[in-house]
Amino acid sequence: MHELSIVMSIIDIAQQQAKSADAETIDEIEIDIGCLSTVQMEAFDFAWEQAVKETILDNAIKKINRIKGKARCLDCDASFPLENIYDACPKCGQHLIDIVEGKELRVKSLIVS
Amino acid sequence: MCATCGCDTDGNVTMHEPGHHHDHNDHHSHDHQKKVVAVEKDVLNENNLLAERNRGYFEAKNILALNLVSSPGSGKTSLLERTLKDMKGELEFAVIEGDQQTTNDADRIHATGTKVVQINTGKGCHLDAHMVLHAVQGMKPKNDSVLFIENVGNLVCPAMFDLGEKERVVIISVTEGDDKPLKYPDMFYSSTLCIINKTDLLPYVPFDIEKVKANAKKVNHKLEIIELSCTNGEGLQIWYDWLKSKVLAPETV
Ligand SMILES: Nc1nc2c(ncn2[C@@H]2O[C@H](COP(=O)(O)OP(=O)(O)O)[C@@H](O)[C@H]2O)c(=O)[nH]1
Numbered sequence A: 001m002h003e004l005s006i007v008m009s010i011i012d013i014a015q016q017q018a019k020s021a022d023a024e025t026i027d028e029i030e031i032d033i034g035c036l037s038t039v040q041m042e043a044f045d046f047a048w049e050q051a052v053k054e055t056i057l058d059n060a061i062k063k064i065n066r067i068k069g070k071a072r073c074l075d076c077d078a079s080f081p082l083e084n085i086y087d088a089c090p091k092c093g094q095h096l097i098d099i100v101e102g103k104e105l106r107v108k109s110l111i112v113s
Numbered sequence B: 001m002c003a004t005c006g007c008d009t010d011g012n013v014t015m016h017e018p019g020h021h022h023d024h025n026d027h028h029s030h031d032h033q034k035k036v037v038a039v040e041k042d043v044l045n046e047n048n049l050l051a052e053r054n055r056g057y058f059e060a061k062n063i064l065a066l067n068l069v070s071s072p073g074s075g076k077t078s079l080l081e082r083t084l085k086d087m088k089g090e091l092e093f094a095v096i097e098g099d100q101q102t103t104n105d106a107d108r109i110h111a112t113g114t115k116v117v118q119i120n121t122g123k124g125c126h127l128d129a130h131m132v133l134h135a136v137q138g139m140k141p142k143n144d145s146v147l148f149i150e151n152v153g154n155l156v157c158p159a160m161f162d163l164g165e166k167e168r169v170v171i172i173s174v175t176e177g178d179d180k181p182l183k184y185p186d187m188f189y190s191s192t193l194c195i196i197n198k199t200d201l202l203p204y205v206p207f208d209i210e211k212v213k214a215n216a217k218k219v220n221h222k223l224e225i226i227e228l229s230c231t232n233g234e235g236l237q238i239w240y241d242w243l244k245s246k247v248l249a250p251e252t253v
């Protein structure tokens, strides 16, 4: 359940940012979570519910952007959507690929007041 | 608050007590201006910074730090025991043992005469850079040594947490499924070396070693693979040579 550590880190970041923006409440938090990141969304949501209680994120709307996987083939230079890390290049069938998008895990923005 | 590194926790995940009542109504009644704060911050930023700090420390002291990850029982501790005995006198070693509860593994390492620190993570399913920072401060590994970090037995959670290691070594054994790299791709993707252990059992189990290698390469085409048995010793020399090549390699001029 590393999802709990992830949520705790998000709470830390939100707290720091709200403090430096001199905000009292966070109305909304926007988070990018790539589809190829090691985050299981069910576990994440469960951890979130438990962990944000009585923190600055308690009543915040949680907006999650799931970023689809994208890769580039190092062999034939094709760019293509990547569903699983182990998928081959659809053009040449090789696995010499470079993941370009989909591993994100970041706090993108906050709406504070 | 941890005084040495300034982070808020002591490496332990703390949960807030539910049921602690608190009235929201008053706070929210005044009319604050809403504004958008662009954050754009990696969630694991804090861990990554501490990992870089560890990495800098290791580089400065020319310590080869290796993060060993696997499912429980794949043979991490056995590999360390063998290595520490067989290479005694050739290289200087230190070990950090991560385990949720027990000190069994640390006791096994201690019995080989090697310096060892135990980190008990409690409910935590992985080591993080902060825990390693403190363990290292406590043990003060020697210059030009090899530091083995045995992570908590788990193929999922430790994948995301950089400890500041030079190489990540994922171990699987032939008693596990040959589709393991596909089931736990993140660990194989983030590792640099894969050890396939318990090859002495190959005659007794339906494990297709070529298939597991192909699967591992599908996930990570750069992954090096070494097959060995801690029990009968076959393949261990390749691992020792790999270790020595990493120790001797002068990365920076
Ligand atoms: N047959 C066989 N058993 C092994 C080998 N390596 C480890 N084991 C056994 O596998 C079990 C788990 O090993 P351990 O090193 O504790 O695994 P860890 O949980 O990854 O640290 C122990 O009973 C070991 O004796 C091997 O190469 N061959």
Ligand SMILES: [Mg+2]
Residues within 6 Å of the ligand: B076, B077, B078, B105, B150
């Ligand atoms: Mg062990």
Ligand SMILES: [Zn+2]
Residues within 6 Å of the ligand: A073, A074, A075, A076, A077, A078, A089, A090, A091, A092, A093, A094
């Ligand atoms: Zn291609």
